Amino acid sequence: MAEKITKLRLILGDQLNHKHTWFKEQEKNTLYVLMEMRQETDYVMHHIQKVVGFFSAMRNFAEYLKERGHQVIYLKISDKKNKQTLPENLKQLISEYKIEKFEYQLPDEYRLDVQLKDFCNDLKIETEVYDTEHFLTSREDLTNFYKGKKNMIMEYFYRDMRKKYDVLMLTEKDPEGGKWNFDKSNRKKWTGKPEIPHERGFRKDVSEILKEIEKSGIKTFGNIDVEKFNWPTSREDSLSVLNYFCKNLLVHFGDFQDALHSEQAYLFHSRLSFSLNTKMLHPKEVIDAAIAHWREHKDEIDISQVEGFVRQILGWREYMRGIYWKEMPGYRRTNKLDNQNKLPEFYWTGNTKMNCLKHSIKQSLDNAYAHHIQRLMITGNYALLTQTHPNAVDAWYLGIYIDAIEWVEITNTRGMSQFADGGIVATKPYVSSGSYIHKMSNYCKACAYDVKKKTGENSCPFNTLYWNFLAEKREFFKGNRRMAMMLSMLDKKSGDEIVTIKDRANDIINNPEKF
The missing domain is CATH 3.40.50.620 (HUPs)
Incomplete structure (x- = not known):
């Protein structure tokens, strides 16, 4: 019985x-x-x-x-x-x-x-x-770590995690490679070399699941190839992606983790975030696998490649979760810059003349994926420069990416990307003119706008919006030491130039379909 x-x-x-x-x-x-x-x-x-x-x-x-x-x-x-x-x-x-x-x-x-x-x-x-037995910290660990400290800078938390879990450490106090952070080595532009291996694909038929979703009347957006679904959806798949990353992509991951390219959706990124965020993979096993592979191939792989990868998982991922549980539920309502504008319609279609946005958005619609710099410095940068309400930005990011679960999405979006929390996560807003996009990508090459032009009809909208944003939010940032240099450059612009900038910025913000 x-x-x-x-x-x-x-x-x-x-x-x-x-x-x-x-x-x-x-x-x-x-x-x-x-x-x-x-x-x-x-x-x-x-x-x-x-x-x-x-x-x-x-x-x-x-x-x-x-x-x-x-x-x-x-x-x-x-x-x-x-x-x-x-x-x-x-x-x-x-x-x-x-x-x-x-x-x-x-x-x-x-x-x-x-x-x-x-x-x-x-x-x-x-x-x-x-407990889910997944994360390397409890909900309260980060809150306790920063108790009594003025700033919650991630670097100190990351170093503590390295010590706690003995990751890339020579002794209890000394990191391998002589430095805690090789971020300055992680900013190379990819121009076609080295060759990027094709991502680990699966090509699954998900037509039956799709029929059920459609029959249920669930409203979705984005594109899908039902016979070639390309994401890991099992433990076996996930381990395969991890193994493929270590063997084929880790060697150049750090160098090009911030690079952008119109022909490459994934570059050397791992595509492990969905497997991690659904808990099919444990963060420590991912870290251990990458480090083990690096140790076996030290003659081919520099420590900067593996440290850049470890930092994202051991540092940033755990840090963002800690911020989430420290600051919720009020965090989801923060709008310190009082941004009120709507998200442009082209975020749902990719139909814009701005090449960087067109590629980043269309790639997101096609793959439910964009790497962190596309999210931060293209779509996020534009949303902040156009002073979009963070609620609208949140909803878009939470919906469009396969790895987006609120604990990781909202802290990255509202904090890192939109500065809506007023500086809890980031010490300054991550905004830039077109120059950064030009430096890190090939997007500007085929764009309808001239990235080198600051004013005029065919000048890069990011250039106009950047200076307009600084002018609009000057009062808010006047006490921020990290913004002092940019605000002093703003002050050198003539009154007429500021008027010209503001007029064009208002046109871009109010009539996004034109651009």
Whole structure:
């Protein structure tokens, strides 16, 4: 006689951790549940590849558990029993199976954290919460680390993490290579050499999942090739991408991690963020794999390549999560620069004469992907220079990228990209004229606008918008030492030049379809 099910365990779509202690032993009285829900597909409009990617990864994980003897119920988006919200589905299952205990893992999104706490408060049965066993820090670690400090500069947190986990350390105090940070070696422009290997592809047929999504009436945007879906959606896939990165891309990752090119969507980037953010890969195993490969090939791979990669995961990723839990829920409402403009329509189409934006946006629509400099210094830079409301920028970034989950998206967008938090994450706004884009990319070469021209009809809009932004926000930044040089250059411009700049900037902001 089968053992009675008395315990229900919830697994969210970004909790696909194969190595979690929950799964070490079969518990015959335990039922695991995974759900595809309109609650999650509809809170913001998502890229179609993001929805497909999550559903595919969740389904693969459910099969993985079933193959190992765990009891699993999987609610597809099209299931008639699916109530499409977390509380309603859980209530139904608890009632149906006469569940005596409900367990879940800590969510990484604030809204789900609140929803599940509220749900458990209303339950008459026992509940228990577990860690996801994924991150290298707790929710509170960063808050405690910066307690009593004036600034929350990431570098000091990163160094502490290096020491704590003995990553690239010679002794307890001395980093390998004699430096903590090789960022200055990570800023090369790619001009066609060295040759970039093709990304590790999968070419999966996801037509059945797509039919279910379309039949359910879920509103999405972006493009997809249903017979050649190219993202890792299983543990096996994810390990394959990690292995491919180490063997083929790590050798030049650091050099070109900030480079931009119209013909190259991925350059030497790993494409591991989706696997990490869904927890199919653990950050420490990714770090360890990259370092192990570097140690075996030190004669070919410089330490700057691997340190640049480690910094993104051990430093930046954990840092951003810590900021999220320190500053939420107020963080999602921050708008310190009081920006109020709408996001231009071309963010949804890529139809603009500005070549850098056209390529970055079309690539995002085609692949649900852009690397950090495209996000920060192209689409993010333009949104900030045009003084777009951070809510609109948030919604776009959260929807368009396959790796975007609020804990990592909102801190990068609202903090790093839009300076909406007033300087919690960044000590100065990441804005630039066209000169930075020209320095790091080939975008300006085929553009309708002249990056070298500061004024006039065919001058680069980024040049106009940059000086207009400084003029508009001068009062806010006048006490910021890192902005002093740029503000002093602004002060040297004549009154007539400022009027000309402002007139054209207003035209760009109010009539984006013209540009």
